[in-house]
Amino acid sequence: MSDDSSADSAQRYEKTAAFAWTERAFELLESGRLRAEIRQPRPGVLASHVWGRCPRCGHDIDDWQPLSAVTGLTGSRQPGSTTRDTTDVEPVDINCGCGTVHSGAPADITGCGVSFRVELEPVPEGAAPERE
Numbered sequence: 001m002s003d004d005s006s007a008d009s010a011q012r013y014e015k016t017a018a019f020a021w022t023e024r025a026f027e028l029l030e031s032g033r034l035r036a037e038i039r040q041p042r043p044g045v046l047a048s049h050v051w052g053r054c055p056r057c058g059h060d061i062d063d064w065q066p067l068s069a070v071t072g073l074t075g076s077r078q079p080g081s082t083t084r085d086t087t088d089v090e091p092v093d094i095n096c097g098c099g100t101v102h103s104g105a106p107a108d109i110t111g112c113g114v115s116f117r118v119e120l121e122p123v124p125e126g127a128a129p130e131r132e
């Protein structure tokens with residue numbers, strides 16, 4: 001018997017973007033079970049890397065997404081953004097990509113269907129992030 005509860009692995013597929021999963025993802029990030037970093041695979045190219053536990057089904061996910069609206073690009077401000085207070089963080093929407101076929105999922109669809117938002121903080125060059 002494993003000490004890691006497997007109750008969550010029986011989650012049925014459900015397409016959901018409920019904010020509760022974003023909150024859960026934040027808790028997992030705080031506890032280190034989910035990790036998120038901005039990487040630079042090539043000079044001038046930034047990508048988000050989010051890996052660890054899916055906040056809904058608990059399976060491992062490994063998500064890479066190119067970031068196009070970060071530094072180095074001008075004139076690409078998104079017209080839909082409402083505030084400019086969060087320009088220091090890069091919100092990335094993650095879809096569960098655990099690779100497991102959950103019951104109730106459409107054909108050829110893996111993952112539990114959840115999508116959630118992770119905010120990545122670019123690490124300033126030569127500066128350690130401060131925590132309160």
Ligand SMILES: [Zn+2]
Pocket residue numbers: 054057058059096098099100102111112
């Ligand atoms: Zn899963």
Ligand SMILES: [Zn+2]
Pocket residue numbers: 054055056057058059096097098111112113114
């Ligand atoms: Zn999942």
